[in-house]
Amino acid sequence: MADRLWLDVPYAEKGRAKALGARWDPSVKRWYAPRAGMAALAPWAPLPDIPDLLPGEDRTFGSGLFVDLVPSSCWFTNVRSCVDQRDWERLRRMITNRAGRRCEACGRGEDRDEQRWLEAHERWDYDQTARVQILKRLVCLCTDCHTATHMGLAQIQGKSSRATAHLCDVTGMTTSQARAHIDSAFSLWRTRSAIKWSLDLNILTKTGVTLAPPPEWHERSGLASQRLTEARARESDAPPSSASAMTPLSPPVPDPVMRQGTGGPTPKPRRSKWLSKVYDWLEDPRQPS
Numbered sequence: 655m656a657d658r659l660w661l662d663v664p665y666a667e668k669g670r671a672k673a674l675g676a677r678w679d680p681s682v683k684r685w686y687a688p689r690a691g692m693a694a695l696a697p698w699a700p701l702p703d704i705p706d707l708l709p710g711e712d713r714t715f716g717s718g719l720f721v722d723l724v725p726s727s728c729w730f731t732n733v734r735s736c737v738d739q740r741d742w743e744r745l746r747r748m749i750t751n752r753a754g755r756r757c758e759a760c761g762r763g764e765d766r767d768e769q770r771w772l773e774a775h776e777r778w779d780y781d782q783t784a785r786v787q788i789l790k791r792l793v794c795l796c797t798d799c800h801t802a803t804h805m806g807l808a809q810i811q812g813k814s815s816r817a818t819a820h821l822c823d824v825t826g827m828t829t830s831q832a833r834a835h836i837d838s839a840f841s842l843w844r845t846r847s848a849i850k851w852s853l854d855l856n857i858l859t860k861t862g863v864t865l866a867p868p869p870e871w872h873e874r875s876g877l878a879s880q881r882l883t884e885a886r887a888r889e890s891d892a893p894p895s896s897a898s899a900m901t902p903l904s905p906p907v908p909d910p911v912m913r914q915g916t917g918g919p920t921p922k923p924r925r926s927k928w929l930s931k932v933y934d935w936l937e938d939p940r941q942p943s
């Protein structure tokens with residue numbers, strides 16, 4: 655125990671790390687080397703922790719629970735697509751730890767029996783004049799709050815009633831108020847989806863997080879279309895029990911993908927019929943995420 659060395663193991667590499675002797679500590683949700691001198695685990699030696707407040711981050715921005723739809727022109731290019739997997743693991747750990755391992759919207763922790771997990775969510779500001787999508791804050795949300803946030807996806811998953819009820823429980827909205835709020839969010843989504851946005855990830859650049867250059871604004875919608883085509887091809891080729899088709903997706907499929915960031919033994923993502931519907935739905939410009 656005294657020689658334990660924490661590791662930064664991306665979810666996709668956990669099987670290999672485990673085979674080489676890494677162990678999982680469920681209490682802190684992190685892999686570790688059980689003793690010093692395990693050279694095979696050196697590739698996952700821990701990187702310095704990311705500070706609890708990102709430079710320029712506004713932790714008051716976008717507080718509470720609300721429907722927060724990502725414009726279709728922004729799909730597939732987000733924080734996770736621009737950072738190294740080990741850096742994503744560092745970010746995810748910081749986000750959940752600084753939140754006290756509680757959802758920042760409803761205050762609840764993880765519950766395996768309830769299939770409720772803690773997930774990272776990006777809060778964006780949209781400068782409509784400059785046409786810039788600006789990362790303002792990273793927030794820790796539970797599965798239920800995250801589902802309500804992505805109400806468009808909740809609808810195609812058949813979860814909108816539960817998501818709306820959760821939205822009402824957490825915010826105190828009446829059902830009619832929630833409906834009006836959702837309609838307003840969808841209207842805003844349609845307006846924003848008509849714009850091609852540049853991406854501003856400046857709050858990450860001074861933390862030692864390595865960023866791949868985000869695509870230019872004029873490339874993003876084309877990239878979204880390309881990634882969608884690739885994902886559909888994988889979906890049709892993959893055997894029914896495979897979870898691999900979920901891996902490359904991030905923005906429109908928040909729950910299972912974000913859970914992959916925990917680096918640990920999380921439940922196998924759901925896929926199949928509803929995922930196929932996601933792909934169909936993503937190509938429909940009338941539908942938000």
Ligand SMILES: [Zn+2]
Binds near residue numbers: 762796
């Ligand atoms: Zn919550």
